Amino acid sequence: MEVYLAVKRKALGRLEEALDRWQNSPAAPTRELLELTVVEKDAAKALGIDPARYRAIQETVARLTALKGRQEDALRLERELRRSVEELRFQAQHTKDQATREFLQAQITSLQEALARLAEERTQQTADEASFVVLSRYRVEMAQLQARQDRVARRLREAWGAAAKRPAASRPAP
Numbered sequence: 001m002e003v004y005l006a007v008k009r010k011a012l013g014r015l016e017e018a019l020d021r022w023q024n025s026p027a028a029p030t031r032e033l034l035e036l037t038v039v040e041k042d043a044a045k046a047l048g049i050d051p052a053r054y055r056a057i058q059e060t061v062a063r064l065t066a067l068k069g070r071q072e073d074a075l076r077l078e079r080e081l082r083r084s085v086e087e088l089r090f091q092a093q094h095t096k097d098q099a100t101r102e103f104l105q106a107q108i109t110s111l112q113e114a115l116a117r118l119a120e121e122r123t124q125q126t127a128d129e130a131s132f133v134v135l136s137r138y139r140v141e142m143a144q145l146q147a148r149q150d151r152v153a154r155r156l157r158e159a160w161g162a163a164a165k166r167p168a169a170s171r172p173a174p
Contacts, residue, residue, distance in 0.1 A: 001138045010043035
C-alpha cells in the first residue's frame with residue numbers, strides 16, 4: 001500500500017505542477033500532461049520502483065477495492081432482504097386469504113434462498129479479510145488521493161476548454 005500511495009502522490013503532484021505551468025504560460029508544452037498511467041509509470045521509476053511491480057500492486061489494490069465494495073453492497077442487500085422477509089412474515093400472519101398467504105410464503109422462501117447464497121459468498125471471501133484490514137487502514141488517504149485526482153481531471157478539462165477558445169497562435173501545441 002505504501003508503494004501504491006507514494007507513486008499516486010508523486011504522479012498527481014507532477015500532473016498538478018505541469019497543469020499549473022501550462023495554465024500560467026500559454027506557450028508551455030502540453031506533453032507533460034500525459035495520461036495518468038504514463039505519469040504513474042514515470043513516478044514509479046523516479047521513486048526507484050519497478051513499473052511492472054507498481055502495476056501489479058495497482059491491480060491488486062483495484063481488485064481488493066472492488067471486492068470490498070461488492071462485499072459492502074452484499075451486506076446492505078442482506079440487511080434489506082432480512083427486513084423484507086420480516087415484513088412479508090408480518091403480512092402473511094395478518095392475511096386471511098389462503099392464496100395471498102401462499103404467495104407471501106413463496107416470496108419469503110425466495111428471499112431466504114437469496115440470503116443463503118449471500119451468506120455462502122461471504123464465507124468464501126474470508127481469505128481476503130487480512131487484505132481488507134490493510135485496505136481499510138488506508139481508506140481515508142485513498143479517498144483523498146481520488147478526490148485530488150478528480151480535481152486534476154476537472155482542472156485539465158477546464159484548461160483544455162479555455163485553450164480551445166484562445167486564438168490559434170497563443171495556443172500551446174498538443
